Amino acid sequence: MASQTPAIVMDNGTGFSKLGFAGNDAPSFVFPTAIATRGGVSGGGGGSGSGRPAIANKPSYLTGGSGSGGALAAKRGTEDLDFSIGDEALAASAGPGYGIHYPVRHGQVENWDHMERFWSNSIFKYLRVEPEDHYFLLTEPPLNPPENRENTAEIMFESFNCAGLYIAVQAVLALAASWTSAKVADRSLTGIVVDSGDGVTHVIPVAEGYVIGSSIKSIPIAGRDITYFVQSLLRDRGEADSSLKTAERVKEEYCYVCPDMVKEFARFDREPDRFLKHTVTAPNGRSVTVDVGYERFLAPEIFFNPEIYSSDFLTPLPTVVDGVIQQSPIDVRRGLYKNIVLSGGSTLYKDFGRRLQRDIRHLVDARLRASEARSGGAKSGGLDVQVVTHKRQRHGPWFGGSLLGQTPEFRSYCHTKAEYDEIGPSIVRRFALLGGPGST
C-alpha cells in the first residue's frame, strides 16, 4: 500500500536532529535533540507536580475492564504526553516545571524512554506522517552496539508499526553525500570520513561501505570546544557580551582557517580591516557591539594546533587522519588518501578542507621521501591526497540518507514489519549494504 510515499530520513545527532523526506536536498526540520518533560528526571519522581510513585498508578486499561467507569477514569492521567521536543523544549525548560533531557550522548541513544517519545513527537507533530505508510531510514554512529539497533527496531516496529526500516552508519551516508561533489569521479564507498559535530570529532575509515572499526579514532575537540575557546577569548578582552550564544554566532559567522598562524597575525596587524564588529541585539531591544579579532582564525586553528586550547590532547587533526590511514589495511590506503570526506557542522570553516589536505600531503610526502632515501634511489610513484568538500557537508549523513532513500531499490534493502514479526529484533543486526557495489 505504501507505494509512493517518500521514505523518512531521521538523523538524530548528539546536538541536532535532522528530519525530512528522502529525495529532498535539505532536511525539513533541524532542531536540538532535546526533550522537556514535566517534573524532574524520569523515574526519580522527585520533581514538582507529578511526584507519583512508580508502581501505584496503573492506567486503568491494565487493570482490566472498562466496566466500572467513573472512579477509574477520573484518575487517568496524561502526564506522559506532557512534553515537548526541539526548540520548544529549550523554551519550555527555561520556564518552571519542566526539565530538559538530551536522550543522545556521544552519538548513541542513552535514554530510550525519552527517545521513544522524541520520535513519536517528531513523527506525529513535525513530519505529520502515519508511520504505517512509510519506510524509515535511521542513522547510527560507528561502533553502535547491536543491542542499540535492536532497541531502535523494537520501538520503530512495535510502537510505531513502521512499514520498513533501514539503519545506516552515519559515516557511510556521509560518503554517499559526497557524490554530489564535482571532485568525486566514481561513486565508491571507500574513503575516510572526518565527522565533526558538536561533541566529538570522529575519523572513520570506510572500505567498500564497511567501517573499519579497529582503526577509528576520536578526537575530544569539536564544535562546543571551539565555542568555549571563542568565549574565553572574548572574556579575556572584556567584551560587552561574552555569552555562549554570542560566541557561537561569532564562530559560525566569522571564523575561517588560515594557512599559517604566524603570518596571519602579521597580516591582521597590516590590514586593520580584518578586525570586525559583531552586533548583538538582546531580546529587550538593546544592542551591543562586540569586536571580533584574532579568534577569527585562532578558533578553528585548535584542530591543527591543539596545544593552544587543550593541554591533554595534543595531536593535530591531520596527523590523526594520517595515522588512521596508516593503521588501515594496506590495500585500501590509497583509496582512503584519495577520498577524505568532511561531514558535520564543525567542518564548515572556510578553507578547512584545503588546510587539511595540505597538511596531510606534507606528512605523506615527508614519509615518501624518507622511504625513498632509505631504499637508496627507488622512486615512489607518489600518493594522491584529496580532501573532498561539498555543499551538503552540514547535514552530510542526512543528505546521504536522502540520496539513498529515494533510489527505487531502497525498499528492497529494508527490513519490513512482516520480517520483523517473523524473526524478531535480531533481524536488524544485519542490513544489506545500500548503495554498495551491484546497486546503481
Place this chain on the structure above:
Amino acid sequence: MLLLDYQNVLIQSLLTERFSGASPVSIDQVVSDFDGVTYHLSTPESKTKILISINVRCFKELVQYGAQDVLEREYGPYIVAPESGYDFSIQIDLESLPADQDAKDDLIRRTSLLKRNSMAAPFERAFDDFMQRQEEASKFTRESAPEGVREGGEVMAIHYRDEEAIYIKSSHDRVTVIFSTIFREETDRIFGKVFLQEFVDARRRAIQNAPQVLYRNEPPLELQGVRGLSDGSNGEVGYVTFVLFPRHLTPQRRQETISHIQTFRDYFHYHIKASKAYIHSRMRRRTADFLQVLNRARPENEEKERKTASGRTFRVQG
C-alpha cells in the same frame, strides 16, 4: 501533546521564515502529510514566487462535493493551474504580500491548512444540507413529515486512504460521520477498542454535549446500500460513528468541528502509539527494578566445599 495540530508545521515555519523578509532562496521540497497527502513546495520561476501544490488521494471525490468552491473561497487570488502530478496549486509572490502583519499571518495560517481545507468540502456541504433540512422539517410535525425530509441526504463517501473511508450523511436533526478503520496489528486493535470504548463512555460521564459515538464491526444502518463495504466479519474493519447534533453545527462551531473530526483517525492512531510508548517505558522501569532485585539477591548460606587437612573432599554418596 494531546491534540494534533491541524496545520502543516513545515509549511507554516517555512512561510513564516520567508515572509519575515529573509533573503529569497530557492526551495524544492516534497513533503508528506497524514493520509497520504503530498505537498510540493518549490520556486520554479523565481526565488520570490513560491508554488505550493497538494496531492490528495481522493481529490476527485472532493471536487464532486464542492472542494473547488471551498478552495476558491480560501485561496481565491493565489490559485494557479495545478502543477502536473498534483491536484491543486497556489502561488505566493513574496513581492506582493499583504502589507500588514495580521494579513500575512492569516495567509500563512490558511496556507498551512491546505489539507484541511481541501477535505472540508463534503463536511461543509453536509452541514449546509442539514441546515436546509432542519428548516424544512420545522414546518412539519414529526409524523407528517414527507419521506424525503425524514430520510436525510445521500451518503457522501470519501476514500481518503486505500482501505479506509469517511462517510457523511446529513439529515434534519443531525449529521452522521462514519469512519471505517482498519487495524493491521492485533495489539493495535485491542488498544483501539479500549479507546473507542472511552469515547462511547465519555458521554455517559462528564461530557454531556460531546457528540455521540458508536463503534461496531458491521456497517451501520446509515451505510445500507453503499457499495464496496467490508462486512467486517474478520474483525479487521471497524466502523466508528459520530453523531453531530445541531449544537455542533452552528455556524460559529462549524469550522472547529470540521478540523477536529478530520484529524480523528490520526489522533486515534497517535494515541494508540503514545500509549504503547508509555507502556514500554513502564516495562523498562520494571525491568530495571527487577534487575536491581536480582543483583542484590544472594543464595542463602552458600555451600562451601569442605576439605580435610590432606586436601581430600567429602562427597555425598549415592
